[in-house]
Amino acid sequence: MSPLNILIYLFVLFGGAVSTLTTDEIRAVEYLRKYGYIDKENDIGSSCNFDKEVLEKALKSFQDAAGLKATGIVDEESINRMNEYRCGMGDLGSLDAIEKDIGPLIWGSKNLTFAITEYPSYLRSGVVDSIIMQAFAFMSKNVDIIFSRVLYEPDIEIKFVSSISQSAYTAFDEGSHVTAVSSVPGILGKIYFNDEIEWSRKNVKGFSLFRHAVHQIAHILGLGHGNFTTILSPFVGIQEKFNELEKSDLAFNLLQTFYGPQDASSAVKKNSLCGSRYIDTIYRTRNYQYLYVFVDKYYWKMDSNRKTIETAKLISEKWSELVGPIDAAYQDKNGWTYVFIGSKFWKYFGSYLQDGYPKNIVDVFPNGPAEVSTAIEDVVKNELLLTNKEYTYVYIKNNNVRNGYQFKGNYRHGIIFDTALYSRNTSTIYVFQNDKYDLMNMKKLVDSNYYGATNYRYELPEFFKCTDKSLDNLEDDMIL
Incomplete structure (x- = not known):
């Protein structure tokens, strides 16, 4: 016999105050008891003297929390809410x-x-x-x-x-x-x-x-x-x-x-990325001379050896239209910098925003993602890779088409990462996840059968040369 049938049986058997409860009220009591709105001393499974005033008070509490009118009456709207899918953890208790x-x-x-x-x-x-x-x-x-x-x-x-x-x-x-x-x-x-x-x-x-x-x-x-x-x-x-x-x-x-909050404050106070537990995005300049690293509302400028040459600055100091955090960014071979935040992107030359921007990503990149988590320009293949959490969208640079990018196709990827960086080795990329990173073959980004890259081997401070471990030969190490 189900708990509900047992309750109904007790109500009918003992009569009195309990017998005045309707079927919907019985269901409501069972629900409110399960999720903590009715105390154990008012547990109708062990007592026949259930007070309808207790039901009314408990129901009002539930209705108020659930965004319903707190009438204390077991109405259709309340029953429908109780029948919805929900988390199994109690609300009160x-x-x-x-x-x-x-x-x-x-x-x-x-x-x-x-x-x-x-x-x-x-x-x-x-x-x-x-x-x-x-x-x-x-x-x-x-x-x-x-x-x-x-x-x-x-x-x-x-x-x-x-x-x-x-x-x-x-x-x-x-x-x-x-x-x-x-x-x-x-x-x-x-x-x-x-x-x-x-x-x-x-x-x-x-x-x-x-x-x-x-x-x-x-x-x-x-x-x-x-x-x-x-x-x-x-x-x-x-x-x-x-x-x-x-x-x-x-x-x-x-x-x-x-x-405690997770933000860039510790790294900013130290003027060093050694104190950061994650990065939002990172990109190289067109000549591989500099790196720009973004964390929350701040950015760092580094040289090609990953030595900081500009300590933490507000993103808005260089790009006045932006605040951060930034989802993705890259710089093309002509020196234009593209910055993606939410469903829009900005196009800069230095600190100057090109007229007509920001634009919607989907308006410029046909068949592309609504939002971008990583942007990588493959300078060898002359392709642009835009990723979201599930797909890599590939575009071929073509100045004869509108906006300069021709859609090639999208590929489901199984790689788990927050952001990525094109390395000097034209066949590999750095991939970052939380406070760790690794190197990966570029082909994995468009390999729909590949699932992996969850066991990152290196700590983020190692990338920024904050430890004694040498990174000089890292790109010759085994690529995932």
């Missing part, structure tokens, strides 16, 4: 009690590891790896924590499980509307995704795996659902915009009080 008594449960380290130990039944492992890595990188760029992927004994274990899971603890109920759930934050790092629902790499069909992963990582770091902020709303619906998460979200403010 145990976490609030713990935080009230001993403070928030948080990790004692700012360096956490994670591993994906069970994959979904229908989504390729390479795609899952890429999306989960993006979710951790998204969090790391806003909160002072470094996440590293490992194979064994992780701090945070991620699994996709179903109703037929061998473990009763991790199994989801058959037909469950719970999309994912995580363990007690700061103590056990367990994230379980429901493998019986359809996960999406974008927002075209199914549930956004990226958004749900960020949501569950926030739980693992110590946040409850709180006031249902953008990131922490338990109702994470279908077909939501992939990139609608904002850095100003209250969730980041709360996490930054626990762990």
Whole structure:
């Protein structure tokens, strides 16, 4: 007999005040009890004297948090909201009690590891790896924590499980509307995704795996659902915009009080990139004489040997129309610098913006990405490569066509990286992910069968020659 049928049976058996509850009210009580709106002392599974005033008060609390009119009446709108897919973690209850008594449960380290130990039944492992890595990188760029992927004994274990899971603890109920759930934050790092629902790499069909992963990582770091902020709303619906998460979200403010903000301040104070835990983008000038490195609102100018010749400056000091952070940038062989932020890009010669810019990326680069994460000009093949999180778009330089670029094709790539840099070796690129980097064969960017490059071998400070390790012969090392 299901829990709901047991409740109905108790109501009918004992009569009295309980018998006055309607079927919808019974469903509401069960839901509100499960997600923490009704205290244990009012648990109708152990008491027949359930007070309808308690239901009204709990329902008002739920309605208010869910953005509904707080009437305290079990209406159709409230029932529909309760039937929506949602996170399996409670909205109120145990976490609030713990935080009230001993403070928030948080990790004692700012360096956490994670591993994906069970994959979904229908989504390729390479795609899952890429999306989960993006979710951790998204969090790391806003909160002072470094996440590293490992194979064994992780701090945070991620699994996709179903109703037929061998473990009763991790199994989801058959037909469950719970999309994912995580363990007690700061103590056990367990994230379980429901493998019986359809996960999406974008927002075209199914549930956004990226958004749900960020949501569950926030739980693992110590946040409850709180006031249902953008990131922490338990109702994470279908077909939501992939990139609608904002850095100003209250969730980041709360996490930054626990762990500290992740920004460029330490590097800026030291006037050195040795203190940075990530870079947003990097590009070489046309003659390989200089490097420009961008972190948050700042940039560094370096010589060809990666020695800083201009310490941290605001991006707006050189390019007055820009603030940062910058998504991607490159300089072509004619000396024009292209800067990509969001759905637009700017074209500069030195510090001077060409008339008519910024422009929409899709208006200039046909069949291209709406947003760009890396831009690389292959000077040997005379091609431009624009990437987003899933595809590499290839353009051939052709001055006889409008805007000078002719679309060649797009290729799904399985390489996980934040940004990339064309090396002096015409067949290789540097790829950067969080606080690490490596070298890779250029062909991998357009190899749809390749999935990998997640085990970065070098620390970011090594690239900027902040350590004793020599990089003189690095480009002769094994290329991934």
